[in-house]
Amino acid sequence: MTLVSEDVSRSDIAEDAERAAYLEGLSEGRWDLRWLHDDRPAWGAKAALRPGVGLTLKATNQVEPYGRIEARAPGGSMAPRGCVTEEGLPAMGYTYNSKYQVWAENVESLYDEAVSRQWDATRDIPWHDLEPLPPDMERAMCQVSTMLTEVEFIAADFPAMWSWQMNQHFHEVKLFLATQAMDEARHLEVFRKRALANGGGLGIAARTTERALASIRAADSYIKGSYMMHVLGEGIVLDIFRAGEFLSPTDVEKKIFRMCMQDEARHVSYGTMHLKYFLEHHPDPVEAKEELHAFADAAEPIIFRVFTAPSVIEPFAVLAGEGVDGIESGFEAIRILWVKIVEEYLRRCERAGFDRRGRCKVGTAAPF
Amino acid sequence: MTNFPSLTSLEELAAAMNTDEERFAKLGVVDCKVGISVTDTGEGFTVEFERYGVAQVTEGVGQAEFVLEADSDVWQAMYHDIVAHGSASRDQTLNYLALPGIAMTIRSDDQLAEDLFYRYNQTLQSFFDSAGSFSSVVAAQAV
Numbered sequence: 001m002t003l004v005s006e007d008v009s010r011s012d013i014a015e016d017a018e019r020a021a022y023l024e025g026l027s028e029g030r031w032d033l034r035w036l037h038d039d040r041p042a043w044g045a046k047a048a049l050r051p052g053v054g055l056t057l058k059a060t061n062q063v064e065p066y067g068r069i070e071a072r073a074p075g076g077s078m079a080p081r082g083c084v085t086e087e088g089l090p091a092m093g094y095t096y097n098s099k100y101q102v103w104a105e106n107v108e109s110l111y112d113e114a115v116s117r118q119w120d121a122t123r124d125i126p127w128h129d130l131e132p133l134p135p136d137m138e139r140a141m142c143q144v145s146t147m148l149t150e151v152e153f154i155a156a157d158f159p160a161m162w163s164w165q166m167n168q169h170f171h172e173v174k175l176f177l178a179t180q181a182m183d184e185a186r187h188l189e190v191f192r193k194r195a196l197a198n199g200g201g202l203g204i205a206a207r208t209t210e211r212a213l214a215s216i217r218a219a220d221s222y223i224k225g226s227y228m229m230h231v232l233g234e235g236i237v238l239d240i241f242r243a244g245e246f247l248s249p250t251d252v253e254k255k256i257f258r259m260c261m262q263d264e265a266r267h268v269s270y271g272t273m274h275l276k277y278f279l280e281h282h283p284d285p286v287e288a289k290e291e292l293h294a295f296a297d298a299a300e301p302i303i304f305r306v307f308t309a310p311s312v313i314e315p316f317a318v319l320a321g322e323g324v325d326g327i328e329s330g331f332e333a334i335r336i337l338w339v340k341i342v343e344e345y346l347r348r349c350e351r352a353g354f355d356r357r358g359r360c361k362v363g364t365a366a367p368f
Numbered sequence: 369m370t371n372f373p374s375l376t377s378l379e380e381l382a383a384a385m386n387t388d389e390e391r392f393a394k395l396g397v398v399d400c401k402v403g404i405s406v407t408d409t410g411e412g413f414t415v416e417f418e419r420y421g422v423a424q425v426t427e428g429v430g431q432a433e434f435v436l437e438a439d440s441d442v443w444q445a446m447y448h449d450i451v452a453h454g455s456a457s458r459d460q461t462l463n464y465l466a467l468p469g470i471a472m473t474i475r476s477d478d479q480l481a482e483d484l485f486y487r488y489n490q491t492l493q494s495f496f497d498s499a500g501s502f503s504s505v506v507a508a509q510a511v
Contacts, residue, residue: 051419052389053397053419112397113396113399238483242467245463246464258463258489261489262488265483265486265487266487268483269483336468344482351479351480
């Protein structure tokens with residue numbers, strides 16, 4: 001079957017007799033124009049500008065009925081929310097048609113923020129300030145960059161894996177996920193660039209890391225994937241970016257980590273608030289929460305185990321200790337980081353109404 | 369502006385930020401209320417960031433979404449470093465000082481509110497780094 005005709009003629013594109021008559025009439029000046037006089041659209045919309053900023057997504061949702069987001073999407077096509085739909089629109093086969101499955105109360109403002117706070121890994125990093133490092137420091141930085149590039153691959157794939165399954169009624173979520181994909185693309189770009197920019201190169205891809213990433217990919221629902229990706233995985237990576245202050249050999253790496261940190265915090269914020277919305281609006285919240293707890297029981301060790309692999313944790317310690325000779329003091333810093341990571345993760349879970357204290361098997365103290 | 373942080377000094381930084389919209393617009397929109405607490409004196413201020421600038425600076429930290437807490441000597445050292453170098457040195461950035469066990473604490477009952485510090489970090493740092501431009505003014509006046 002040919003989906004797109006290579007030789008489009010009038011008869012090819014006329015769907016039916018009515019369309020054929022319409023096309024015939026065009027040449028005689030018989031316009032349709034029913035769309036011009038249709039009284040069904042909610043006409044007169046005028047979203048308010050945010051002074052000095054522009055027209056935000058959030059502002060367009062203040063306009064009725066366009067900002068009215070139903071708990072269950074009324075259709076399954078790509079018709080924009082609030083428009084008039086003709087009969088017979090095809091269903092796109094979306095899996096996520098309920099608001100609780102995808103929504104977060106902060107998603108509109110996070111999208112506006114994401115668009116406003118984009119940056120450029122080519123131009124905004126002072127690459128010309130890179131300086132030669134001792135071999136152990138360069139190798140450690142390159143190994144960390146390799147791992148982070150690897151991690152960002154799943155973070156860039158993840159939004160794409162799920163976004164197309166979401167009903168267009170919740171377009172704000174899809175827009176935000178598109179910004180996440182762009183953020184993560186930039187992150188993997190910047191860490192790959194760092195590995196190749198200073199006389200080093202890429203290091204080792206650890207089996208433990210790859211298994212963790214495969215687990216995120218294998219999540220069988222968006223909420224499980226989002227919890228594992230946004231709350232658990234990115235929450236940990238957020239703290240690593242933050243720790244760039246004592247991991248960075250030069251101001252170049254510091255700038256990289258700080259810029260990535262800002263982006264990562266948006267993703268974590270969405271994930272936390274989505275988890276909250278999901279649990280508060282699920283038709284069977286008790287069962288949903290228990291199922292998620294069981295999932296988290298299995299997911300937490302998989303993700304935290306990444307930070308026990310030698311090729312992951314030792315480069316951090318070498319960087320923190322400013323060389324392999326300082327690896328012992330570096331490990332002290334990494335132990336403090338571990339405590340911070342676990343505590344912030346548990347606090348975000350609490351914020352979402354998903355209390356993992358007392359249930360999380362990952363110790364608050366580092367296992368090394 | 370040696371008494372830092374104070375209502376006056378923070379208002380001066382706010383004025384500097386508000387007159388440099390182009391630079392801050394490049395960093396992106398910012399919406400948060402940041403508390404600044406001087407632990408040994410009990411003083412506190414809230415800087416309300418909005419759009420690409422500061423909407424207002426008030427006394428007290430009650431309305432803040434998260435609070436940056438440090439002793440006065442830590443705030444002073446940060447300020448003088450910025451003035452001396454034009455922007456914060458590597459060990460005087462907010463992000464560095466607020467690492468566990470260094471000199472500053474980020475306090476919030478809500479982890480997501482605390483995460484605002486991460487989301488807007490570069491804007492917040494640039495706000496304080498504005499003090500660096502004052503040094504050149506002072507230096508120029510001295511000459």
